[in-house]
Amino acid sequence: xxxxxxxxxxxxxxxxxxxxxxxxxxxxxxxxxxxxxxxxxxxxxxxxxxxxxxxxxxxxxxxxxxxxxxxxxxxxxxxxxxxxxxxxxxxxxxxxxxxxxxxxxxxxxxxxxxxxxxxxxxxxxxxxxxxxxxxxxxxxxxxxxxxxxxxxxxxxxxxxxxxxxxxxxxxxxxxxxxxxxxxxxxxxxxxxxxxxxxxxxxxxxxxxxxxxxxxxxxxxxxxxxxxxxxxxxxxxxxxxxxxxxxxxxxxxxxxxxxxxxxxxxxxxxxxxxxxxxxxxxxxxxxxxxxxxxxxxxxxxxxxxxxxxxxxxxxxxxxxxxxxxxxxxxxxxxxxxxxxxxxxxxxxxxxxxxxxxxxxxxxxxxxxxxxxxx
Amino acid sequence: xxxxxxxxxxxxxxxxxxxxxxxxxxxxxxxxxxxxxxxxxxxxxxxxxxxxxxxxxxxxxxxxxxxxxxxxxxxxxxxxxxxxxxxxxxxxxxxxxxxxxxxxxxxxxxxxxxxxxxxxxxxxxxxxxxxxxxxxxxxxxxxxxxxxxxxxxxxxxxxxxxxxxxxxxxxxxxxxxxxxxxxxxxx
Numbered sequence: 001x002x003x004x005x006x007x008x009x010x011x012x013x014x015x016x017x018x019x020x021x022x023x024x025x026x027x028x029x030x031x032x033x034x035x036x037x038x039x040x041x042x043x044x045x046x047x048x049x050x051x052x053x054x055x056x057x058x059x060x061x062x063x064x065x066x067x068x069x070x071x072x073x074x075x076x077x078x079x080x081x082x083x084x085x086x087x088x089x090x091x092x093x094x095x096x097x098x099x100x101x102x103x104x105x106x107x108x109x110x111x112x113x114x115x116x117x118x119x120x121x122x123x124x125x126x127x128x129x130x131x132x133x134x135x136x137x138x139x140x141x142x143x144x145x146x147x148x149x150x151x152x153x154x155x156x157x158x159x160x161x162x163x164x165x166x167x168x169x170x171x172x173x174x175x176x177x178x179x180x181x182x183x184x185x186x187x188x189x190x191x192x193x194x195x196x197x198x199x200x201x202x203x204x205x206x207x208x209x210x211x212x213x214x215x216x217x218x219x220x221x222x223x224x225x226x227x228x229x230x231x232x233x234x235x236x237x238x239x240x241x242x243x244x245x246x247x248x249x250x251x252x253x254x255x256x257x258x259x260x261x262x263x264x265x266x267x268x269x270x271x272x273x274x275x276x277x278x279x280x281x282x283x284x285x286x287x288x289x290x291x292x293x294x295x296x297x298x299x300x301x302x303x304x305x306x307x308x309x310x311x312x313x314x315x316x317x318x319x320x321x322x323x324x325x326x327x328x329x330x331x332x333x334x335x336x337x338x339x340x341x342x343x344x345x346x347x348x349x350x351x352x353x354x355x356x357x358x359x360x361x362x363x364x365x366x367x368x369x370x371x372x373x
Numbered sequence: 374x375x376x377x378x379x380x381x382x383x384x385x386x387x388x389x390x391x392x393x394x395x396x397x398x399x400x401x402x403x404x405x406x407x408x409x410x411x412x413x414x415x416x417x418x419x420x421x422x423x424x425x426x427x428x429x430x431x432x433x434x435x436x437x438x439x440x441x442x443x444x445x446x447x448x449x450x451x452x453x454x455x456x457x458x459x460x461x462x463x464x465x466x467x468x469x470x471x472x473x474x475x476x477x478x479x480x481x482x483x484x485x486x487x488x489x490x491x492x493x494x495x496x497x498x499x500x501x502x503x504x505x506x507x508x509x510x511x512x513x514x515x516x517x518x519x520x521x522x523x524x525x526x527x528x529x530x531x532x533x534x535x536x537x538x539x540x541x542x543x544x545x546x547x548x549x550x551x552x553x554x555x556x557x558x559x560x
Contacts, residue, residue: 036525061427354433
């Protein structure tokens, strides 16, 4: 899709997202009739073609498609090898990993909760212990699905006035990053055992919760973010600006929240190698537990993490432009394609303003022709 | 090609192909089936209106509501038949048929059907007004819309009370030709 430059008159439109018309109009067939006859009014073919095109294939749904791996085992000797592999993975590796996983949790709870509840919250040593324990637990987690992770670039440092932003494929993104640095996160509160972990543990790291369905929530969260980055003792904040899990082949638009805090933005690019398993968590199709099971019964999860150079808001740049610039950096580094859609469209319908834009263009041209008569 | 082809037999593909007058190749039908299964989230056998509307590009199309009436609840065979009007071959057939003056072409009949949404067999002033309303929204007043329609109808030799038939559509839309084709991405 051709990516036209962002115009800076975004103040008139919905402030939360860039002007999508800059992206859409370069592709869509412009309906500006040159003359006004019955034919021009009856010919709705461009509009119909756009609709049919969207039905057949659209750039938004593509971002959430998990591509099934091509079977490679249909062969006399490959098939038995593959069967043996299944036995090893489900019969040996999985139980071992599950054991490590459970043991890790037990050790973690035995050490974390005493530290958390017995020591006062002003105790610096307690925070340090909690950080170390969380990092350790994440390493156990990573080991439980044999993560083969290669980190590139300088490790994040503990200092204020910075946020880290990364592309989002699954909840394990957070764990992969958490094992090297105890980040504080901003996340959607989940139900079930994940929610329990979020409350019990992540809150101790200074994490912030949001609720997608509440629009007032945004201001509250923005304030909390700003407060967090000011504090020198707070853990560095990690934000996934896409707002939803994408299939690691595309990036959807970054929300500008992380880019208007007036501090450095450190981009982190994460790319999974699908060689053994596809790490994309399609939250509509499977629960996190099922997703973990799939990871734990595969050979390994291979991925690359790049810590890129911290970026600052350039003079004259709007936060949205800044967000797009950083998204560009991450997409290029991780080899992902950019699409001009807001990740929240997974849960909500697009704003009617976009339809109104199209209506206005057509109406104006008809009225213009009418005046000329 | 993924898992989809395993649930679609060769016999099925041929049946669907026949139903759409061979306007899609077999590969395109398999690709369309994958897409159908992707949109039909709980494998009901049809795509609901809500699932169509979850495609942002479709949702913000001004004619989405009218089109929904035509595509809501279609099974795969009819889904392909609907989309066949947009195949590249349909346009080609259109070119051939223009020369040999064979009757109605798939693309024009889709346009007719969008106007004549209740299937009366003819398009009335009310239908034209409704479509124009969808296309212009609140940016034109109802009087302006009526005025424009009456104007172009009279110029073309119709009146406000005329009913437009499919043949009339074909005549009006014939020159210059229509471009209405979409490519099916095949792996």
